[in-house]
Amino acid sequence: MATETLRSETPQDAEDAAELLRACAADGIAVRFAGGATKAWGHAGGDDGLRLCTSALDTIVEHNRGDLTAVLQAGVPLRALDELLADAGQMLALDPPLGAGDAATVGGAVAAGDSGPLRHRYGAARDLVLGMTVALSDGSLARAGSKVIKNVAGYDLAKLFSGSFGTLGLITEVIVRLHPRPPDHATAVGATDDPAVLQDAALALAANSLEAQALDVRWEAGEGLVLARFAGIAATEQAAAAERLLGASGVQARTVEEDAALWTAQRTGQRSAKGAVVRVSGRPTQLAESCEAAKAAGATLVGRAALGLSWIALPAAAPAELVQAIAGLRDTLRPSPGVVLDAPAAVRAQLDPWDHPEDSALVLMRRVKARFDPTATCNPGIFVGGI
Amino acid sequence: MPGPTRLVTVPAQTITTDPAPLTPELLARLRAICGPAHVLTEPIQLRTYESDGLLQYRATPGAVVLPGSATEVRDVVRACATAGVPWVARGAGSGLSGGALPVAEGVLIAVTRMRRVLEVDLPNGRIVVQPGVTNTEVSLAVGPTHFYPPDPSSQIVCSIGGNVAENSGGAHCFKYGFTTNYVTGLEIVLADGEVVTLGGKEVDRPGYDLLGAFVGSEGTLGICTAITLRLIPVAEATETMVAFFDSTSHAGEAVSEIVSEGVVPGAIEMMDTLTIQAAEEAVHAGFPTDVGAALIVELDGSRAECDARFDDVVRICERSGASEIRIARDDAERMAIWKTRKAAFAAMGRVAPHYYVQDGVIPRTKLPEVLARITALAEEYGMRVGNVFHAGDGNLHPLVCYEGEEEAERAEELSGRILEVCVEAGGSITGEHGIGVDKKRHMPTMFAEPDLAAFQHLRCAFDPRGLANPGKVMPTPRLCGEVPGPYRQHPLEREGIAERF
Numbered sequence: 001m002a003t004e005t006l007r008s009e010t011p012q013d014a015e016d017a018a019e020l021l022r023a024c025a026a027d028g029i030a031v032r033f034a035g036g037a038t039k040a041w042g043h044a045g046g047d048d049g050l051r052l053c054t055s056a057l058d059t060i061v062e063h064n065r066g067d068l069t070a071v072l073q074a075g076v077p078l079r080a081l082d083e084l085l086a087d088a089g090q091m092l093a094l095d096p097p098l099g100a101g102d103a104a105t106v107g108g109a110v111a112a113g114d115s116g117p118l119r120h121r122y123g124a125a126r127d128l129v130l131g132m133t134v135a136l137s138d139g140s141l142a143r144a145g146s147k148v149i150k151n152v153a154g155y156d157l158a159k160l161f162s163g164s165f166g167t168l169g170l171i172t173e174v175i176v177r178l179h180p181r182p183p184d185h186a187t188a189v190g191a192t193d194d195p196a197v198l199q200d201a202a203l204a205l206a207a208n209s210l211e212a213q214a215l216d217v218r219w220e221a222g223e224g225l226v227l228a229r230f231a232g233i234a235a236t237e238q239a240a241a242a243e244r245l246l247g248a249s250g251v252q253a254r255t256v257e258e259d260a261a262l263w264t265a266q267r268t269g270q271r272s273a274k275g276a277v278v279r280v281s282g283r284p285t286q287l288a289e290s291c292e293a294a295k296a297a298g299a300t301l302v303g304r305a306a307l308g309l310s311w312i313a314l315p316a317a318a319p320a321e322l323v324q325a326i327a328g329l330r331d332t333l334r335p336s337p338g339v340v341l342d343a344p345a346a347v348r349a350q351l352d353p354w355d356h357p358e359d360s361a362l363v364l365m366r367r368v369k370a371r372f373d374p375t376a377t378c379n380p381g382i383f384v385g386g387i
Numbered sequence: 388m389p390g391p392t393r394l395v396t397v398p399a400q401t402i403t404t405d406p407a408p409l410t411p412e413l414l415a416r417l418r419a420i421c422g423p424a425h426v427l428t429e430p431i432q433l434r435t436y437e438s439d440g441l442l443q444y445r446a447t448p449g450a451v452v453l454p455g456s457a458t459e460v461r462d463v464v465r466a467c468a469t470a471g472v473p474w475v476a477r478g479a480g481s482g483l484s485g486g487a488l489p490v491a492e493g494v495l496i497a498v499t500r501m502r503r504v505l506e507v508d509l510p511n512g513r514i515v516v517q518p519g520v521t522n523t524e525v526s527l528a529v530g531p532t533h534f535y536p537p538d539p540s541s542q543i544v545c546s547i548g549g550n551v552a553e554n555s556g557g558a559h560c561f562k563y564g565f566t567t568n569y570v571t572g573l574e575i576v577l578a579d580g581e582v583v584t585l586g587g588k589e590v591d592r593p594g595y596d597l598l599g600a601f602v603g604s605e606g607t608l609g610i611c612t613a614i615t616l617r618l619i620p621v622a623e624a625t626e627t628m629v630a631f632f633d634s635t636s637h638a639g640e641a642v643s644e645i646v647s648e649g650v651v652p653g654a655i656e657m658m659d660t661l662t663i664q665a666a667e668e669a670v671h672a673g674f675p676t677d678v679g680a681a682l683i684v685e686l687d688g689s690r691a692e693c694d695a696r697f698d699d700v701v702r703i704c705e706r707s708g709a710s711e712i713r714i715a716r717d718d719a720e721r722m723a724i725w726k727t728r729k730a731a732f733a734a735m736g737r738v739a740p741h742y743y744v745q746d747g748v749i750p751r752t753k754l755p756e757v758l759a760r761i762t763a764l765a766e767e768y769g770m771r772v773g774n775v776f777h778a779g780d781g782n783l784h785p786l787v788c789y790e791g792e793e794e795a796e797r798a799e800e801l802s803g804r805i806l807e808v809c810v811e812a813g814g815s816i817t818g819e820h821g822i823g824v825d826k827k828r829h830m831p832t833m834f835a836e837p838d839l840a841a842f843q844h845l846r847c848a849f850d851p852r853g854l855a856n857p858g859k860v861m862p863t864p865r866l867c868g869e870v871p872g873p874y875r876q877h878p879l880e881r882e883g884i885a886e887r888f
Binding site: 067146152159180182211282363 | 509510511512532533553554556560561564565567568577581582583584585588589590591592593594595596597598599600602603604620621622623643646647648649651688689691692695696748749750751752777780781782813814815816817818819820821822826830833834835837838839840841842844845846847848849860
C-alpha cells in the first residue's frame with residue numbers, strides 16, 4: 001500500500017476526528033483510518049484520500065479495577081495496556097498478534113475483528129466490547145452500549161462496528177470488559193503426524209468439561225500439535241488430566257509448564273510478512289481436511305480447535321503462484337469461507353480477499369453502509385463486495 | 388405472572404411511512420398462506436394476545452397468524468409488506484417490557500407452532516432450532532453432555548426466538564454471557580419479505596456482524612425463522628451454597644471480594660429481606676426470614692478448580708460477616724436453593740397485590756451506594772421496594788410494591804427514579820428485559836440525540852418502511868428518509884430525520 005504518500009492528519013480528540021470526517025465527506029475525500037498500521041488487509045487499492053491516525057487518541061480514560069472494566073481511546077496500544085493491567089492482576093482477554101513493532105492498537109484490533117488464542121475461553125473482540133463511541137461521516141459522535149457488562153438498552157452498534165474495518169465510521173473509544181489474570185499456566189501438548197488423529201484428539205478435548213483457557217492446533221512441516229492451556233490455581237492438575245485424555249486419543253502427550261513460547265508461536269503463526277495468510281471459518285470437524293490442505297500447499301496452519309478457525313500461512317512466492325495456491329485452498333475447503341488477510345498487494349489485487357458471495361446478506365450490508373456512511377467517506381472499497 | 392392491573396390501552400401506532408388497514412384481501416391471503424385455522428380474528432381469540440408478560444399494556448391486533456414454517460413466515464411478511472400493514476413477532480409472550488405488544492389493527496405473528504429442533508451437531512457444539520422452541524428444550528435436546536447457558540427465569544416457557552429478540556440473560560450470564568454470545572447463525576425475514584442468512588455454524592464469516600446487530604433488536608429489524616446456537620460441555624463439578632447476611636451491603640462486600648480475588652462464579656445472586664420472605668412463603672425452602680440478605684453462589688468447572696475456589700468463597704463470606712452458610716449436598720438441595728431464587732418475582736404477589744419490576748444495571752462497586760439511594764427513595768415515596776440482584780453483573784431487579792390503583796402512578800414514578808439512579812451511577816436502564824414500550828421514555832436518560840440517530844440508521848437499513856414492531860425501543864417515532872445511494876456526494880441530500888408525534 002502506498003499509504004506513505006497520503007496526506008496524514010492526527011486528530012487530538014474525538015471531536016476533532018468527527019469534524020475531520022465531516023469536512024472530508026463534504027469535499028468528497030476518502031478517509032483511511034490507521035491505528036498501529038499493522039494490518040493492510042482487504043481489497044487492494046485502499047490508498048487514496050486522507051489518512052487519519054489515531055495515535056494521539058491514546059488515553060486510558062478509566063480503569064475501573066473493582067468493576068473489571070476499562071474505557072480506552074482507540075489508539076491505546078494493546079501492549080502498553082497489557083502492561084498496565086498486569087500490574088493490577090487483570091487483563092484484556094484480546095491477544096491477537098501485535099504486528100510490526102508490537103504496534104497494534106485496541107481500536108485497530110476491534111475494527112479488524114482480530115483475535116488470538118484467548119478467544120477460546122473469553123470470546124472475540126465483539127464479546128469483550130461493552131460500549132463504543134464512533135465518529136460518523138456526518139460529523140456526529142455516537143455512543144452505544146454502556147460501562148456495565150449487562151445491558152440491552154438500544155441497538156448493539158458496538159458489535160456492528162467490531163470487524164467492520166472502519167467502513168461505517170471511526171471507532172474513537174471502546175469500553176471493554178476485563179478479566180482476572182490467572183497466576184499460573186500449564187499446557188498439555190499432543191503430537192501426531194496424522195491429521196485424522198489430530199482432529200480426534202482436538203475434538204475429544206473440545207467436548208470435555210475441563211475448562212481450557214486456550215485450545216489450539218498447529219500443523220507444520222508434516223507434524224501436528226494440539227495444545228490445551230490451563231490457567232488458575234489448578235492449572236497443573238487440569239493439564240495432567242488433559243494429557244491423559246490426549247494419550248487416550250492416540251497422540252504423543254506431554255505437559256509443558258514453561259509454555260509461553262508455545263503460545264507466542266501460535267499467535268505469530270497468524271501473520272506472514274512476505275507470504276499470504278488465509279483465515280478459514282470452518283468447523284471443528286473439518287480440522288483434518290484443513291491440515292491436509294495446508295500440507296498439500298506446503299503451508300503452516302494454526303487454529304482454534306473448538307471454534308473451527310484456522311489461519312493457513314502460505315510461504316512467500318511469486319504473486320501468480322500465491323493467487324493459484326489461495327484458489328486451491330478455497331476450492332478444497334469450500335463452503336467454508338477463506339478470507340485472505342496478509343498478502344502482497346499484487347496478490348490482493350488479483351482476487352477477492354473476502355470470498356463473500358453476492359447474496360441477500362451482502363445486499364443488506366450495502367444498505368447498512370449506505371445509512372451510516374452515505375458519502376462513502378470511511379475506508380471505501382476495501383471491504384466485502386467492495387463496500 | 389401477577390402484575391399491575393392498571394391497563395393502558397395503546398392507540399394505533401402512527402409511525403410507519405404509510406400504515407394501511409388490515410383489509411379483507413390481506414386476511415384472505417393470510418388464510419391462504421397459513422390455513423384458516425391458523426389465522427385468528429375473533430375478539431375472544433385475540434384477547435389472549437393483547438399483552439405480553441407486562442400486563443399493564445394492551446392492544447388488540449387485527450389478526451393473529453400462527454405460521455407453521457419459515458416459508459409461511461416469509462409469505463406472511465411479504466403479504467404484510469405488499470399491503471403496507473405493520474406486524475409484530477411474538478414468541479411465548481413472556482417478555483417483561485411490552486416488546487411483543489401488538490400494533491392495534493396490525494398483524495401479530497406468533498411462532499408458537501414452530502417448535503422443531505432442526506439439527507443437533509454435538510461434535511461441532513451446535514444446535515439449529517426453530518424460533519418457537521423453548522429455552523429449556525434446547526438444553527434438554529443436547530444433554531447430558533452439553534448445555535445452553537443463557538437461562539432466563541422464564542426458561543420453561545420462553546422461546547428461543549424471543550430470547551434472540553431480547554438478548555436474554557439469566558442467572559448464569561456473569562460467567563457464561565448472554566444470548567448474543569451464543570447465536571452463531573440466523574435465518575431472518577426482513578420486513579420487505581427478503582430472506583437473509585446471517586452467519587452459520589462457523590464463526591467470523593466475512594462481512595458486518597449483522598448477527599450482533601440483530602440479536603437484542605427486539606423484533607424491530609425482522610423476524611428469525613431458524614437459529615443456530617453454540618453449546619458448552621457440561622461442567623465436571625457444580626457446587627452451590629447460600630450465605631445469609633444481616634444486610635445487603637455486607638453481602639455486597641462479599642460479592643466484591645469474591646470477584647476481585649479472581650473467582651468467576653457460574654452464578655452469584657442476591658435477595659433482600661422482603662423477597663426472601665415472599666419466596667419462602669411460596670416455596671418453603673427453609674430460608675431464614677429474619678436476615679437482611681441471602682447470597683447464592685454457584686461455582687462450576689473442573690473438580691480441582693471448583694473445590695479450591697469453593698473454600699475461598701466460604702472463607703470470604705465468613706469474613707464478610709455471614710451469619711450462616713448452607714452448602715447444597717446434592718442436586719435436590721441445589722434445586723431447592725434455585726427454586727427459591729427463581730420464584731422471587733412470582734412470589735411477590737403474596738406480599739403486595741401489585742408491583743413494578745425494574746431491570747436497572749449498575750457497576751458492581753456502586754452496589755452499596757445505589758442500594759442506599761433506593762432505600763431513601765422508597766422512604767420518600769412511602770412504598771416498599773424488594774430487591775433481587777444478579778449481583779455479579781450488577782443487574783438489579785427492584786420490585787416496587789403498591790396497594791391499589793391510586794398508587795400505580797407514584798409507583799411508576801418511583802421506578803423511573805430508580806432507573807435514573809442507575810444511569811447516574813454509570814449503568815443502564817435495562818440489563819435483560821429490554822426497552823419495548825415500557826422503558827422507551829427512559830432512553831433519553833441514557834442516550835443523546837446523536838446516539839439515537841445512529842440507532843435509527845440501523846433500523847432504516849433493515850426496515851425503511853417501519854413495518855416490523857413499530858413503536859418500540861426508540862423514544863419518539865421517527866421516519867426513515869430516502870435510501871441514500873452509496874456514492875452520493877452531497878450530505879444535505881442524506882436522510883431527513885423526520886419526527887411525527
